[in-house]
Amino acid sequence: MVAPILDHMTALSDPTRCRMLLLLEKHELTVSELCSVLQMPQSTVSRHLKTLADDGWVTSRRDGTSRFYSMQVEDLDAAAARLWPLISEQVTSTRGAEQDERRLRGVLSRRRAKSQEFFASAAGGWDRLRGELFGDEFFLWAVLGLIDPALVVGDLGCGTGQLTEVVAPHVRRVISVDGSDDMLDAARQRLSGATNVDIRQGELEGLPIESGELDVAMLSLVLHYSPEPPRALAEVGRVVRTGGRVLVVDMLPHDREEYQQQMGHVWLGFSESQITRLLAGAGFENVRVRMLPVDPDAKGPALFAAIGVKQ
């Protein structure tokens, strides 16, 4: 006979199943909620749940039309109860588990939004009606009008020019730089009607921009491609005038190693302390790092926005 703990170790030999248990220890979740948090298809989640249920790690209960899964630590057998704290301690600090925790908050708040809808108070009713009438994002576009219209902004690693397109109507000029001719072709097409956009081919590490020419530099989803982030940011520091600002949007640390093969990422995200240190090293002070809200339908890692002021 195999010792029960060895059976349990087989069930927990998969990191995804351990991440599931971390979630299910704290919350009852449906399969579709687990799919959103883990960013995995239903078939994969159901298969892992079955393995965990067969080995006694999770139970489920029906609530109306939904089925909720959870792990009840007090119901685990003796071997599992001794094994779980060891596993849990190791898995909690992994990047996958940290990303799950962020997405879980989004999923739970969507649950709350549903119940809010159901118990629609005057305020809840208005939020819903406003969304139905005008969409969920119109005010984000409206507040862009608060940007100082005198600014010269750099969209560095502009890609197909999406950020440039959003910002250009609100500022004096945008200088959009990218290293890829193909991306720049798409950007030129997108921005053909804009009169205050200057599109330039060039590398982050040697920007085709005069020293101090920019009031603001934006780097959206670019820094993780730079082989030498300190060098790239030093160059950003050169082109931003004293008192100007930098905005870096990028991924928090994650464990999607496949992105390196699939999309050429060099870095698996940046932590708050890493980006703060990198920006400080490039001459930016008063760095503020904000976690961006996680869209429960998004498939990628959670993002941050870091802002610093050039010394």
Ligand SMILES: C[S@@+](CC[C@H](N)C(=O)[O-])C[C@H]1O[C@@H](n2cnc3c(N)ncnc32)[C@H](O)[C@@H]1O
């Ligand atoms: C993921 S895209 C992001 C595009 C855009 N900023 C956005 O948010 O949609 C990254 C872009 O950075 C460019 N890029 C990556 N490394 C670069 C470098 N060292 N110098 C210049 N451009 C670079 C790529 O060509 C690509 O267009």
